[in-house]
Amino acid sequence: MTKARDFFGLVFSKPWVRALSALVFVALLGIIFNAEGTFFKWSTHRDMLRQVSVYGMLACGMTLVIITSGIDLSVGSVLGLSAVLFSIATLHLAWPAWLAIAVTLLAGIACGTLSGAMIARFRMQPFVATLAMMVFARGAAKYLSGGQKVSTAVAQADGTYKYVDLPRIFSLIDHRILGDNIAVVALIFLGCVLLCWLLLAKLRWGRYLYATGGNEEAARLSGIPTGAVKLLAYGLSGMFCALAGICQAVQEQQGDPEAGTSYELTAIAMVVIGGTSLSGGRGGILFTLLGVVTIGYLEKILSINAVGEASRLMLTGIIIVAAVLFQKTKKA
Amino acid sequence: MFAAGTAAFGTLPAGKKMVIGMSQCNLGEPWRVQMNADIKKAAQKVPGLDVVFKDAQNDTLKQRAQVEEFINSGVDLLIVSPKEAAPLTPPIAEAYKKGIPVIVLDRKVLGNDYTMFIGADNKRIGLAAGRWIAKRLGGKGKIVELKGLMTSTPGQDRNSGFRQGIKGSGLQVAFEADMKWLEPDARKEMESALAVHSDVDLVYAHNDPGAHGAYLAAKAVGREKNIMFVGIDGLPQEGQAYVKQGLLEASFEYPTGGKEAVENAMKILGGKKGLPKELKLESRVFTKANIDKGGELLK
Structure with missing residues (x-):
């Protein structure tokens, strides 16, 4: 009896087991409420991964920032700004794809680095600095787009519309490869996860991120450039937002200045469900991957069962609380 | 125009x-x-x-x-x-x-x-859309309804008008979901509808971006040719453009x-x-x- 308890205590003290159990619980929901077998089709899982990828990219950056004990509220707005920029460059200005991608990524990195600079250099609280960036970037998206979606219907001076063809880059990214089995967007997301994993687990700067979030003063005194560490975290977060913005634009075939509204909350929820603590210094990108997939499955299961909006919101709230409470129980 | x-x-x-x-x-x-x-x-x-x-x-x-x-x-x-x-x-x-x-x-x-x-009158537009769709499908078929925010009056009216318009016909709403006027949400919900139902005939979306999102979802699985898409609003750069490009079967104008x-x-x-x-x-x-x-x- 005590042996069994010790065993479970040991197993559940492992953070990845706790992160996994939320996913298992949601998967069980899917197996029970399978919408006439739809949950057992491979395409359901393939589509889930694609749908959740844009949020997942935001959650990657959010994980880095939260590990430094910060927060990035601007991710949704920077996504919207990036989607608009990318669409203007490709659809209206007919720039080559590489140039449009490069400029969009640079703009994302610039937004993130600017937030990081306000936090590191001017000692603004991350909540305040990124709140300002959230408002500013949304304004910039609306300004550049004139408040309208940037689409293949291009307004001419005389009020008529000219229709441009969708550039090839759109179908290249919004497309499935490997025998129709995985979306390019999902691969981009997994690439972001890999990049974060390399940084956090293999590189010295990854340890700097944990050290800065764990105890900034101690980190600074032991010679870690905490300011540069923050610039890196927020800059990378901005870059992931830009990637997410490009992926959002190609999937919508337009740049919507309202795109990404409230996505920051979903991204934070994904990180937290994975078990990365909001107080910083702890967590990891693979936990976030579990959190991303957990939310992805939850949304998919609610959607294939055509559950009403009201019940969806309540269930999502309950699952977030349950997952986090579960992480808190140290031992069974 | x-x-x-x-x-x-x-x-x-x-x-x-x-x-x-x-x-x-x-x-x-x-x-x-x-x-x-x-x-x-x-x-x-x-x-x-x-x-x-x-x-x-x-x-x-x-x-x-x-x-x-x-x-x-x-x-x-x-x-x-x-x-x-x-x-x-x-x-x-x-x-x-x-x-x-x-x-x-x-x-x-x-x-x-x-x-x-x-x-303008959303209920009347929903009603006209319902009647038009019933006629277009010859009185029978499976419909997906992608609703606007159902806590808003336009969403409620476009829903109730439509239901009144298809009443008595053989049309069946097989799948309905609230996409909150948002195109990415419409695409998600449509993917679920397509996964659950293999024989959708028409999508009625409460706005054109919703219909467009549904079209993109169907296109991703190669089923866009077998399904008709109908939206509401008819803005020049959205609904009218989509109809012109052959993506939507119809768009009903909600004049400004x-x-x-x-x-x-x-x-x-x-x-x-x-x-x-x-x-x-x-x-x-x-x-x-x-x-x-x-x-x-x-x-």
Whole structure:
């Protein structure tokens, strides 16, 4: 009896087991409420991964920032700004794809680095600095787009519309490869996860991120450039937002200045469900991957069962609380 | 496209300048951006007429303050597209009683203290869409309904009108979901609908971006050719463009009334009597067959 308890205590003290159990619980929901077998089709899982990828990219950056004990509220707005920029460059200005991608990524990195600079250099609280960036970037998206979606219907001076063809880059990214089995967007997301994993687990700067979030003063005194560490975290977060913005634009075939509204909350929820603590210094990108997939499955299961909006919101709230409470129980 | 009515809306006495204050409840939606654009375009045709635009950013109290600002600055006429009826009724009534004519656009206020209400009827448009779809499908088929935010009146009316329109036909709504007017959500919900149902005939979405999102979802699994897509709003750069590009089977116009507001503002400022208290806007349906002729009026 005590042996069994010790065993479970040991197993559940492992953070990845706790992160996994939320996913298992949601998967069980899917197996029970399978919408006439739809949950057992491979395409359901393939589509889930694609749908959740844009949020997942935001959650990657959010994980880095939260590990430094910060927060990035601007991710949704920077996504919207990036989607608009990318669409203007490709659809209206007919720039080559590489140039449009490069400029969009640079703009994302610039937004993130600017937030990081306000936090590191001017000692603004991350909540305040990124709140300002959230408002500013949304304004910039609306300004550049004139408040309208940037689409293949291009307004001419005389009020008529000219229709441009969708550039090839759109179908290249919004497309499935490997025998129709995985979306390019999902691969981009997994690439972001890999990049974060390399940084956090293999590189010295990854340890700097944990050290800065764990105890900034101690980190600074032991010679870690905490300011540069923050610039890196927020800059990378901005870059992931830009990637997410490009992926959002190609999937919508337009740049919507309202795109990404409230996505920051979903991204934070994904990180937290994975078990990365909001107080910083702890967590990891693979936990976030579990959190991303957990939310992805939850949304998919609610959607294939055509559950009403009201019940969806309540269930999502309950699952977030349950997952986090579960992480808190140290031992069974 | 709307160039048909290029005739002047009327003229101001030579050398006279007049100012219209326009209070828009929210510029976060393309449809409302279009409403402002329509007003601006119409007003530019009248020399000496100036329109000052204010955006309340979906905040009722901000809109109330903006109406009060217009009263204080002494505009000659007010156009208000209110966010909510009750809280905006007192400031609009105040302007009206002070002798500033007020045109209320799209959503009504309470009582009678305004000069004219101009708006379209979502329920009637939903009903027309339902009847049109029933006819197009020959009275039977499986439908996916992608609803706008069901806590909003346009969403409710576009739903109930549609249901009334298909009543008695053999059409069956096999899957319905709330996509909250958002294209990415519509695509997600449509993917689920496609996964659950292998034989969808038509998608009725409460707005064109929703129909477009559904189209993209069907295209991703190679089923877009077997399904028809119908949306509402018919904005030139959205619904009309999608119909022209052959993505949507039809788009039902929800007119902004911007042009009509300026037309009637000129009549009011010119002292014309006997104008109606309420102007119901006509709506058009755009299909591949009629899009180049500017759509067809709904009866």
